[in-house]
Amino acid sequence: MLRRYFSINRLCSINLCILIFVSVLFYNKSINEKKSLNFLIINQSSEKSVFQSRLNQRLFYFGQQFPHINISKLLHIQTTSSQTLTYFCSKYCGGWGDRIRGITSTYILAVLLQRRFVIDMQYPCNLTHFLLPNLVDWIPKYHIYEQKNYLKLDPMHKYGIELYSNISSGNLMEIWSKYENIYLTANSDYITPALKNPFFQLIKSQINIQSNESTQEILFPLIFELLFEPTSIVINQLDKLFSKSSLSYNQSIICMHIRIGQNPTVPKDAKLPFRTSIVLDMLKFIDKNLNQSYSSIFITTDSYEVQQNIYKHYGNDRMLSIPGPIVHIDRYNSKKESYETLYNGFLKVILEFYFLGECDTLLRSRSGFSEWASYRRLNKYSNLYLYCRGIHQITGPKWRRPYNIC
Numbered sequence: 571m572l573r574r575y576f577s578i579n580r581l582c583s584i585n586l587c588i589l590i591f592v593s594v595l596f597y598n599k600s601i602n603e604k605k606s607l608n609f610l611i612i613n614q615s616s617e618k619s620v621f622q623s624r625l626n627q628r629l630f631y632f633g634q635q636f637p638h639i640n641i642s643k644l645l646h647i648q649t650t651s652s653q654t655l656t657y658f659c660s661k662y663c664g665g666w667g668d669r670i671r672g673i674t675s676t677y678i679l680a681v682l683l684q685r686r687f688v689i690d691m692q693y694p695c696n697l698t699h700f701l702l703p704n705l706v707d708w709i710p711k712y713h714i715y716e717q718k719n720y721l722k723l724d725p726m727h728k729y730g731i732e733l734y735s736n737i738s739s740g741n742l743m744e745i746w747s748k749y750e751n752i753y754l755t756a757n758s759d760y761i762t763p764a765l766k767n768p769f770f771q772l773i774k775s776q777i778n779i780q781s782n783e784s785t786q787e788i789l790f791p792l793i794f795e796l797l798f799e800p801t802s803i804v805i806n807q808l809d810k811l812f813s814k815s816s817l818s819y820n821q822s823i824i825c826m827h828i829r830i831g832q833n834p835t836v837p838k839d840a841k842l843p844f845r846t847s848i849v850l851d852m853l854k855f856i857d858k859n860l861n862q863s864y865s866s867i868f869i870t871t872d873s874y875e876v877q878q879n880i881y882k883h884y885g886n887d888r889m890l891s892i893p894g895p896i897v898h899i900d901r902y903n904s905k906k907e908s909y910e911t912l913y914n915g916f917l918k919v920i921l922e923f924y925f926l927g928e929c930d931t932l933l934r935s936r937s938g939f940s941e942w943a944s945y946r947r948l949n950k951y952s953n954l955y956l957y958c959r960g961i962h963q964i965t966g967p968k969w970r971r972p973y974n975i976c
């Protein structure tokens with residue numbers, strides 16, 4: 571049904587289509603979850619949420635960009651297979667950028683192996699406080715220690731090269747056939763190599779993934795939307811930010827992601843070189859080139875001091891940010907931080923990730939967090955800049971940064 575819909579939607583008018591597309595998504599979902607159709611009506615009437623209407627717009631856009639993908643095949647695999655492949659994160663699984671790289675990789679692997687996909691992330695707290703399944707129901711049915719016949723792989727720390735090689739060219743269906751359940755703690759792009767693996771070509775063609783879209787960079791935003799729906803905590807906070815940005819300024823938003831690495835705010839984080847003048851360089855660049863006084867400025871950073879400096883420079887009225895503690899969700903002091911701090915820190919990370927997908931202009935540090943966020947923008951490469959020992963415009967998918975370390 572979805573697939574037929576995916577091709578029809580090009581024919582009809584935009585507003586109507588957003589409604590149809592979203593209804594079909596929700597309808598399909600409500601059937602999966604055996605929910606009543608009230609679900610659909612409630613969430614359509616909640617269109618007054620700016621953030622939700624932006625999410626719907628994004629779904630509509632993906633419907634046009636990926637009309638050929640056999641969504642019902644994806645959902646069929648998810649609902650009928652008894653074997654599972656779980657993205658597992660209980661400690662040392664990286665920041666949010668690493669995690670969503672790992673999650674989307676694991677999802678595609680699960681599809682290719684025709685296993686049910688599961689996300690088990692309780693670290694630093696249950697992910698489901700912030701994100702719930704959208705079309706793909708990835709909620710665990712069993713705890714890992716209740717499983718008998720399972721394989722646990724942690725390629726971030728062990729056998730990373732061997733696993734990568736198996737994913738690129740091994741017959742994993744056979745190699746892993748004896749395991750009912752597989753747990754994977756990964757942070758690599760396995761989508762690009764897996765979709766080149768000759769053993770996966772049949773299933774790949776059944777899902778109808780084209781060769782020119784077989785990369786994580788291209789598939790990421792679609793997979794992210796299929797997997798996740800933000801909870802009302804997330805939606806409400808983001809709407810507050812949107813209402814502030816449109817109060818005095820008309821929706822044009824310049825975003826800055828300033829990641830400086832180890833500093834008094836995140837003392838356990840890794841040291842990052844070449845970032846001592848990042849704040850000054852970014853401010854100079856914005857003031858010289860993007861100085862329209864009607865834009866709001868959104869800041870996300872790993873340093874309270876940097877945040878303060880940006881606020882001082884532009885003034886509170888013009889500034890947007892997510893309140894709450896700055897926490898590196900993998901590299902925090904577990905003896906010092908309370909559950910409440912970790913919860914609020916994780917929530918802040920998710921909110922910032924979503925908001926970065928809404929920027930008209932994005933200046934970012936080299937970091938998976940803002941890289942994946944930038945791919946969620948409807949106009950992926952418009953007004954996108956990377957700080958790499960100076961500011962460079964990212965012009966498209968073929969652009970390469972001037973230095974490896976930056």
Ligand SMILES: *[C@@H]1O[C@H](CO)[C@@H](O)[C@H](O)[C@H]1NC(C)=O
Nearest residue numbers: 573640641642643644646776
């Ligand atoms: C999509 O997948 C379903 C199986 O889930 C199959 O019945 C259908 O024929 C597929 N559609 C196309 C166009 O391949």
Ligand SMILES: *[C@@H]1O[C@H](CO)[C@@H](O)[C@H](O)[C@H]1NC(C)=O
Nearest residue numbers: 691692696697698699709710
């Ligand atoms: C995490 O949340 C999910 C969904 O609400 C729930 O099923 C699961 O039991 C929770 N896990 C823990 C360890 O609390």
Ligand SMILES: *[C@@H]1O[C@H](CO)[C@@H](O)[C@H](O)[C@H]1NC(C)=O
Nearest residue numbers: 723729732733736740741745
């Ligand atoms: C990779 O494949 C080989 C067989 O070709 C298997 O023995 C090995 O366990 C696999 N390793 C991983 C990490 O999957």
Ligand SMILES: *[C@@H]1O[C@H](CO)[C@@H](O)[C@H](O)[C@H]1NC(C)=O
Nearest residue numbers: 635780781782783784788789
């Ligand atoms: C892949 O190729 C098709 C036509 O062959 C084109 O319509 C589509 O935009 C291309 N996709 C990407 C992501 O480049």
Ligand SMILES: *[C@@H]1O[C@H](CO)[C@@H](O)[C@H](O)[C@H]1NC(C)=O
Nearest residue numbers: 819820821822862863864865
């Ligand atoms: C925003 O408003 C300013 C003046 O208030 C106007 O000059 C500018 O063109 C507007 N920009 C957009 C994108 O609507």
Ligand SMILES: *[C@@H]1O[C@H](CO)[C@@H](O)[C@H](O)[C@H]1NC(C)=O
Nearest residue numbers: 857858859860861862863864
């Ligand atoms: C932006 O800066 C340039 C050069 O500094 C100046 O010519 C222009 O008038 C400024 N525009 C605004 C909207 O402040």
Ligand SMILES: CC(=O)N[C@H]1CO[C@H](CO)[C@@H](O)[C@@H]1O
Nearest residue numbers: 609612613616619799802805
């Ligand atoms: C299941 C679900 O996400 N329902 C949401 C529909 O929209 C209302 C209003 O925003 C939310 O409260 C529900 O949680």
